[in-house]
Amino acid sequence: MPAFLTHAEYWLAALLLFWGVYGVLASNHLLRKLMAMNIMQVGVIVFFIALAAKSGATAPVVVDVNQSIQASGYVNPLPHALMLTAIVVSVSTTGVALALLIRIQRRYGTLQETTLLERLKQ
């Protein structure tokens, strides 16, 4: 198999990352910018989860303690645990950002950046 297919998950992570950053820079609507930021964060999450994957391995739950444990038989649980935390962080940031957007909409009546900048100047 060609190399870019065996590492498709990393390509996905990279695509999401760049897509997200491009979206934050290019879109004119603040809500779209926020969504693009979330896409970028998902890119990082995919990257970490891809690190943990192993072919032919199972969930890291040891059923029989007396049996000898081979690390190669289990996927790495640590990146998953880290990403749970990262998702919580991402949800909190998004929540704060949405609250800000509501207040911006109420005060300035728009979330279009160009219109907003005009109204800020007045």
Place this chain on the structure above:
Amino acid sequence: MTPHLAVLVVVIPLASSLVIPLVGIFSRRAGQTLALLAHVVTLVLALATLVRVLAEGSWSYHLGGWMPPWGIEYVVDPLSAGMAVLISGMALLTMVYAAGCLDKRNSRHPGLSEALFLLLTAGLLGIVMTGDMFNLYVFLEISSIAAYALLTSEEGPSLVATFRYLLVGTIAASLYLLGTGYLYALTGTLNMADLGVRLSETGDSMAVVAGVSLVVIGLAVKAAVFPLHGWLPDTYTYAPVAVVGFIGAVMTKVSAYALFRILFFVLDTQAVSGAAVTWLGWLAVVAIVAGSWMALAQTDVRRMLAYSSVGQMGFIVIGFSLGNVPAMVGGLFHLLNHAVMKGCLFLVAGGVRWRTGATTIKAYAGMGRRLPLTMAAFFVAALSMIGLPPTAGFFSKWYLLVGAVEAQAWVVLAAIIISSALSAIYFFRVIEKAFFQTSDEINPASERTELPGVMLGPVVILAMVVLLLGLLNEPIVTHFVMHALPPNV
């Protein structure tokens, strides 16, 4: 008890930030008292940590009894303990100051701003205490989220400025996380000390370069290292009066600390971090001159202070970048000094706006007569920013200059001198307006309207600390800063 100091410094503000909104529902006064108590306790614990670490040496604390590198480790050394004292001290002073001007606001949610403030403090203290790469990310985001909420506690342009800061800050933190992922994939560890050892065994590869670059770029955005400072001026300019005194003084410094910690204590064996340090040094030279130049162009005092911060961050980074002992001492000492003097200046600018509504340099005319003590504090802190003896700023710049001469870095020498001259110009413009220009035709009622005691107290204390840091510079450097340097400098 004593080994637990490392974690208590973080846990006390974190736990009280959860309790205070609940207490605030029943009694606003009790919530405020509890918040004040939490800040005092945190400062006392931080001071105790510093005393112990200077007397007995560094120690590490294992959370939940899990041994590193598997568990999360907190590392207390003179550098992190010193940062903890700085953060908790500034937090206490700003909290007292805020009680003077935030009283009528947020009446619908009593205790909320106090709780957010404690959360921000807990996040920053966590960043300086932790010895774990991922834990640092979590604390970075805890402090940032609390900061976003605090920065928008007033309606107005701060909403838009903070939303932009949120986007930029979150992307920066994600880049840091991605870089941490690269380093984890290479070494299988998140513990900083372990990471350093393992990376020195694996040596340089493209993956190390990518990981380190991402971590450095992420933290450099948070530290507002030129040219990644774009979020800073608007955010600081429109921020609420009391909030910017703390955020403007301490938050970028903590990210600079994290950068310093990772580049010099963790990744110091890597060729790529050497390259990163050199790059940051050149950027810092540009920052020193450009920041001061842009500050000169401003008409709003708060915006002038914000651009001046961009330049001053350059002084801190250049000290690290030159890499010899006097320059590093200068960089670290300037980190401490700048936090104190910029905190003082922002609190003065906020107080003047709160009392008189004045924000532009023009409107500062006659301020020296209306708020004599406040403007005297401004005068002292401004002298320190310019770098005149016997204030603190003179001595940190002096160490930097000695370091630049020792490294024969004449460009750096020139940049420091040019920047000092520029800051002399822009601060004397304000001082001249405030003290030597009467505002008779502008404001006939130029009677004394000094700030109330709770706001004036912190301002005056900070101005006195600026003088004390200058007068006591020698014992501070020999007994504290010298111990905080990286091991192999």
